[in-house]
Amino acid sequence: MQLRDGRHFAVAVVGGGQAGLATSWHLVRAGVDHVVLEADRVGSEWRSRRWDSFCLVTPNWQCNLPGFPYGGSEPDGFMVRGDIVGYLQDYARSYDVPLAEGVRVTQLDPGFRLTTSAGTITADQIVVATGPYQQPWIPALAERLPVHQLHSSQYKNAAQLPDGDVVVVGTGQSGCQIAEDLHLAGRQVHLVTGTAPRVARVYRGLDVVAWLDRMGYYRRGIDEFDDADAIRFRVNHYVTGRDGGRNIDLRKFALEGMRLYGRLVDADPATLRFADDLRTNLDHADAVSEGIKDSIDAFILAQGIDAPDEPRYRPVWEPSDVPESLDLQGIGAIVWSTGFRREDSWIRLPVFDGRGYPTHHRGVTSVPGVYFIGLPWQHTWGSGRFGGVGDDAQYVVERIAEMQFHWLAGQPRRTVA
The missing domain is CATH 3.50.50.60 (FAD/NAD(P)-binding domain)
Known part of the structure; x- marks a missing residue:
């Protein structure tokens, strides 16, 4: 009109x-x-x-x-x-x-x-x-870095970025999926992790979303939760629907050559510095995913549903000697998957x-x-x-x-x- x-x-x-x-x-x-x-x-x-x-x-x-x-x-x-x-x-x-x-x-x-x-x-x-x-948000320390940078909202594909390794900061849904996209394109990815949880794509014969829907999770009002304010600002679980849907397992990426780090805590024009919390971040993401499976198991048992058994997740990689800094020499770009305001x-x-x-x-x-x-x-x-x-x-x-x-x-x- x-x-x-x-x-x-x-x-x-x-x-x-x-x-x-x-x-x-x-x-x-x-x-x-x-x-x-x-x-x-x-x-x-x-x-x-x-x-x-x-x-x-x-x-x-x-x-x-x-x-x-x-x-x-x-x-x-x-x-x-x-x-x-x-x-x-x-x-x-x-x-x-x-x-x-x-x-x-x-x-x-x-x-x-x-x-x-x-x-x-x-x-x-x-x-x-x-x-x-x-409003795409990028931390102020980005101003110190003489490297090609863009926010996740500006990322299109691997060919868009200059030659060299790529640093992806953030492991929410966007960060993990962009890291995977770059990884599948053959780029060397340095993934800076955070506290985002993950969730399995499929468990015991159904998409986890379908289980949670049956369980009434998506119909629960926020006032039914004890930590309503925290829930409202919680980061979404990472998973993907790509190629029909699958898990995103950062440990598997590490086995395949992706380099993982703890949270970004500081930077200067030559170096990024990280917290010593990579293991904690990975364990937390896995624990949330396994906790969701626990609730699905309990629902299946209570409802008497005939669902196939499925072995639980076992970590395929454990961090050891994780560097607490990264030299920016050889880094072609940084993708900030740091959310919006x-x-x-x-x-x-x-x-x-x-x-x-x-x-x-x-x-x-x-x-x-x-x-x-x-x-x-x-x-x-x-x-x-x-x-x-x-x-x-x-x-x-x-x-x-x-x-x-x-x-x-x-x-x-x-x-x-």
């Missing part, structure tokens, strides 16, 4: 990814006048910030946006980058979404006044659906805590009429993913409709003046 300067909407949704589109779907069904503002085009984040071999780590059957479940021929497969973009574009075409593409919101002011690249609009209520991956400076409303994180309950903030969608663990594990964002969108839209009903009933509108 064409956005006109000065227009007013009942609801403005900022962001046209899966979270914004799921919200719009529910708003359309509720008959609520709204607009979805997308800075680029639908699917652009998946297209521009993912490497060439990227694929989902959750099976396709978990792609279940409202009114648009996965309908392909490989429900147990893992969509690659292009298919993910296509899925979102097809979703946007599947219903009458009031989408304004190429419209960037630069400021949200009190009174719910939105300054955009297409002019200024206002709304009665605002949904922020900009996602968790906004939120960038919400455009929001001029009191909706954030002391860390700059949105203060909310299930996406409903303390400012009446302002909501968030698509935050990791907004309510459940699936809140920031294709599998659960629709439930959060439904909840938020129900609150939006309630607010509208109160206004129609004559109650005063409450906005930040």
Whole structure:
């Protein structure tokens, strides 16, 4: 749709990814006048910030946006980058979404006044659906290093990098998968580990995601956990859906020639320095994976499920004499898989805590009429993913409709003046 300067909407949704589109779907069904503002085009984040071999780590059957479940021929497969973009574009075409593409919101002011690249609009209520991956973060010590560097969001493939060894910093999902991509391309990889856990791809005849789904894990609300705040900021388990899905075992990579290190703690223009915690990091990742298997075993036993037995994981490599520094001579590039920070400076409303994180309950903030969608663990594990964002969108839209009903009933509108 064409956005006109000065227009007013009942609801403005900022962001046209899966979270914004799921919200719009529910708003359309509720008959609520709204607009979805997308800075680029639908699917652009998946297209521009993912490497060439990227694929989902959750099976396709978990792609279940409202009114648009996965309908392909490989429900147990893992969509690659292009298919993910296509899925979102097809979703946007599947219903009458009031989408304004190429419209960037630069400021949200009190009174719910939105300054955009297409002019200024206002709304009665605002949904922020900009996602968790906004500002790539690289540690300040990177400025000291005279080596070609890029963030994981800029990585595409091994041929993109200069000749020489490659250092990958970080062992979350992106770091491990990029390290594998480089390793399979024949590059010498130096992988700097962290505390991220891992999970097995398959256990006792089923994808672990399928077991956890049966166990109800993905439907548990965050308020059911004793350490809710810690869970919300926890790093995802590393695993891959590449080539049909498999484990990522850093110990196996080490056997094959990848060089592993502890956490990066310091650097100068010639040297990287690491903590002496590689063994601890590997043992922790394995312990989390085996703990998940323990819970699956208990579920199988309690439910009387006929599932094949499977031997437990045995470490194939143990670190010994791990160097605590690395000379940068011969290093062609460093890939920083160090995550993202939120960038919400455009929001001029009191909706954030002391860390700059949105203060909310299930996406409903303390400012009446302002909501968030698509935050990791907004309510459940699936809140920031294709599998659960629709439930959060439904909840938020129900609150939006309630607010509208109160206004129609004559109650005063409450906005930040």
